Structures are given as C-alpha cells and as structure tokens.
Amino acid sequence: MAVEFESVVTVSAAKQIAESLRAAIMDGRLKVDERLPTEEELAQRFKVSRPTVREALKRLAAQHLIRSRRGPAGGNFVSSPAPEEAAQSLANAATLMVAVGDISLDAMATARLELEVVCCRLAASNRTDEHLDAMRRELQAQRNAALTDEEFCASDIRFHRAMVDASGNTLLQFLMHAVVEALQPVSNMIIFRVRDRQAIVGFHERILHSVESRDAETGAAALADLVAYTRDRYREALERRADRTG
Amino acid sequence: MAVEFESVVTVSAAKQIAESLRAAIMDGRLKVDERLPTEEELAQRFKVSRPTVREALKRLAAQHLIRSRRGPAGGNFVSSPAPEEAAQSLANAATLMVAVGDISLDAMATARLELEVVCCRLAASNRTDEHLDAMRRELQAQRNAALTDEEFCASDIRFHRAMVDASGNTLLQFLMHAVVEALQPVSNMIIFRVRDRQAIVGFHERILHSVESRDAETGAAALADLVAYTRDRYREALERRADRTG
DNA sequence: AGCCATTATTTGTCGGACTAATATTTTGAG
C-alpha cells in the first residue's frame, strides 16, 4: 500500500478522513477494486481511533464509493459506481427536492418532456431490435386490463426506460432513469381509470412507432401530448383531493 | 416525537437503521428541519448501541439527508437537500463513471450538447436581465488575456451555468450543473492556447446573442460548433499525450 | 436590568473487547 494520504489535524476527524479518501479515489490514487488498508491500519495512519475511521468509511459506503467484506482477504475495497445505485441516489435526491419545493412539478414535467424528446430522437437513430422488443413487451403488458395500478405504473416506467436505453447514451440513461423514477409518485397518483390507461397506451404506441420508423418528429409530438395529458389528469387529481379534504 | 419506526431484527443493523430513517424522511413521516431523537434514544428504540446508531446517521449525513449540531438544542436534524451539494455528489458520481469507462466521453459530449440546446431554447424564452448580465460578465472576464487557464475554465463553467440558469428550470439546472462540472477535467486538459480561448469566446458570444435575441436556433448551432471544436481539441490533446508517453 | 460564569445536554472521539464471517491452513480419512 504505497498510497499517501494527507494527514488530518484540525477539525471533525471523520469527515476529513472521508474527504481525504474520497479525494484519493476521485483523482485515481486509489483505483477501482483496490483494497485499502485495514481499519486498524488506517486508524494508526490517521492517528485516530478505529470507530472514527469506521464513521469515515461509512460515509464513503453511503456514496457507494467503497464496499466491504469480512474475513481474511476481506477489507474495504474501492467500488466502481454501480449506475443503478447512483441513479437511485439521484432519484431520491430529486424526489426530496420535489417534496420540499426546490423543484416544481411543472419544472419536472417540462424537463422530463424535453429530455425524453432528446432521447427519442437519439433512439430513432440508434435503436436496436432488442430495444424495440423491450418496448413492445411493455406495451403489450399494458394492454392487459387485469394489471393492478402499481403493475401498470411499473410497466409504464419500464417502457420509458426502454426508450431511453434505446438512445444508446449511457449518461442520458443514467439521468433519465432517475428523473422517471422520481416522477413515479406522481404517476401513481393519477393512473386509476381505464380510460386513462387506454389513452396512455395510445401515446406509447405512437412513441414506439416513431422509434420503429426512425421518425423522431412524431415521437416528439406524442411525448408532448402525453405530458399535456398527464398534466391535466394530475390537476384533476389535485382538485378531487382538495374537494375531499375541504 | 410521535414518529414510529419499523423495528429491525435480522441483519446488518446499521444499514437497516439508516434505511429505516431514510424511508421515514422520504415519505414525509420526518419533515425537513425536524429534530430526530437523540442518539441515545434511537439506540434504545432500535435496540442497538449508540455507535451503531451513529454509523447509520453517518450514512445519512453522507447523503446530506441529516445535519447535526452539538449541545443542548443540538441533535440530528432532517436536512433539506441543498441543490449544490446534491449536484456535487452527482458530479462526483459522473466523474467516476467517466473515469471507469461506464460513460464514454462521446456519450458525455452528446448528452451535454443535447441538454444545453434544450436549456438554450428555454433560456431564449425565459431569460431575465439578471441572467443576461451574468453571462455578459463572464464573457467579458474571458476576454482578459491575463487570466490563468484555471480561471478561464472556471469562468467558462460559470458562463454555461448562467445560461442553464436562464432556462428557469431548476431540475435542468441541477442536472446540468453536475454534467458541466464533471466535464471540467476534460476542459482543463484542452484550454491552453490563446487561439483556443478566442475561438471559445466567439462561440460564447454567439450563444449569448441567441439568448438575448430569443433566437434559439442560432444558439443550438453555436453549441454544436462549440462541442465539435472541443472534441477536436480534445483529440489533439490525447494525441500529444500519446506522443509524449510513447 | 444586564452581563458573565456555571451547568446541563448532546454530539464527537476514544480504547478495548467481543462477535461474525470467511479465506487459508492444517488435519484426518479414504
């Protein structure tokens, strides 16, 4: 273990140790899957106790920067960031920001529309048969009236994710998965009527067809219609809720 | 403190406690700025020791879900997610994914272009004078030849952020700040020649003008040119580096 | 009444001990 860490002296040891290790990982002094010293050794090196080191490690673990295994040949390892977990964290943050009002639902809706239009255009040129199949599968599933609302919503999300995946851009996938996920609570609120489902399936058919035929423009139109429709249904749902409560 | 937590029994106590608290925060049982029980009390409630509770709390702190203060009237408080910090986390994750190859630079560049075109279009219709001023200020700063490379890069980032902010969409701001940030290492690598600076200032002028005159199309073109230019300079930089090392 | 010292409360840190998991080594049987 030849990696050097800056020594930490002043305040809030755990936080600074975490920061020091994080920096070491970020700028490549610690590589992915590399094992870092044992907690005991780190404690000696940073001149703190093991619990303090552990708190630092937990901070990193919470960001999925390290993973740990017990036993000999165990230890704490630099973890390559799993995109799904990172997307989950992002989705959580976005959900909270919506809940607290930092992001308005309107901003979220327009952002989603704009981003999905971009993905749709890329998908129209980069799609593969696998992606089309995935979209078709979800669309077929959504036609099943026996689906519960939750199942329908889940399939809805998978459909959009499949379209995003078809764009072939991993960064957009990453961002969009989180955005779509963060919007799920809203979707859950408004999908409950058969008519709504049929309408949404109709939008999805138009989207799928646009990607199939490599015609991004109709896809953009379909997405715009879908967002407008969703917005209206959401407003209605809010009014109904207002009626019930007062 | 009337909030109930599910009791945790089976495995990995700290992780489950963190998850339990996180869920309580996410679905609103714990509201922002609310103080949660003392560590002692949580330890009793979850039937674990205080260090274990602390590890759970550190996990949440790492995700900026809670903040802590010492002293009476201190404690652990639910923290409203600061967009900048969340964006920083996202940027870190993105940087790592680029470093590890989960995201190709090409994917990153196209994603950035597409997203910035979206932001530019929104900015053209939603911009305020403050946003225009911010963009003008940075542009003026970039004309100063005395700037160090780092200062020029920083101003470059601020210019793009100002344009993104002008879109008026907080979610896009949030995402783009992270994307732009994650791209900084690349920028740092290629900005070193006076000619490059002049070219980039030229692109920025076109972008600013398009937002000023509410003409999104020319802005999109300028952004595309900027990305293409940047890509070429980056390829050259890579070749130079290859020459030096081999 | 206003200011300062005291105090109480809560997180931060510590050291050590024990538990649980697990890879390695040793041992034993075939």
Next chain:
DNA sequence: CTCAAAATATTAGTCCGACAAATAATGGCT
C-alpha cells in the same frame, strides 16, 4: 497421495463505557 472437513487466522461488525468539546439555557453577581 487426494480430497474433504475441521481448526485457525484475519478482518469487518457490534457493543460498552467513558471522556472531550460545543453550546444553549440557567442562575448568580454586579
């Protein structure tokens, strides 16, 4: 000699108990 099972060593996970540091509230002093 081979292979499997048991012992062993190593390492993270948990726990306890205590003290340090920060800080708001309290109470006493001027």
